[in-house]
Amino acid sequence: xxxxxxxxxxxxxxxxxxxxxxxxxxxxxxxxxRMPDTNPLKRLLTALTFKLAARLGxxxxxGVLAVPIEPIPGVDLAYDLAVPILLxxxxxxxxxxxxxxxxxxxxxxxxxxAGTPPAPAPGGPAIDHAPPxxx
Numbered sequence: 001x002x003x004x005x006x007x008x009x010x011x012x013x014x015x016x017x018x019x020x021x022x023x024x025x026x027x028x029x030x031x032x033x034r035m036p037d038t039n040p041l042k043r044l045l046t047a048l049t050f051k052l053a054a055r056l057g058x059x060x061x062x063g064v065l066a067v068p069i070e071p072i073p074g075v076d077l078a079y080d081l082a083v084p085i086l087l088x089x090x091x092x093x094x095x096x097x098x099x100x101x102x103x104x105x106x107x108x109x110x111x112x113x114a115g116t117p118p119a120p121a122p123g124g125p126a127i128d129h130a131p132p133x134x135x
Contacts, residue, residue, distance in 0.1 A: 048098070055094050059087060 035042040062083050069079045 051094065051097075055091065058090065062087060 032042055032045055037043075066079060066083070070076050
């Protein structure tokens with residue numbers, strides 16, 4: 001009986017921890033939402049959120065695709081071997097890009113500073129002054 005009460009205490013403590021972390025997440029989301037669009041922290045978190053959501057979507061799609069493939073002999077083995085390797089590479093590239101600063105160039109919705117004009121095209125606009133060709 002003592003072991004069972006210990007297990008229940010651990011589960012209770014974990015639930016309390018999850019509730020507190022959820023509350024902190026809500027506070028963080030509200031704080032970031034209230035920041036101005038020019039704030040670098042808001043821009044970084046917005047970019048990270050968009051990139052992370054895309055990666056999670058691909059990972060979930062790989063899991064959903066596994067269900068109809070499992071009954072097919074041979075294909076399921078190839079899928080079970082290839083998908084974890086590809087997903088590991090996919091997530092590795094995400095973290096490599098993150099640590100190299102690859103998210104700085106990403107602009108999510110609403111992250112451009114107010115009043116910023118669009119960047120001009122490199123080399124100016126492409127204008128073709130040659131007469132049209134006839135075939």
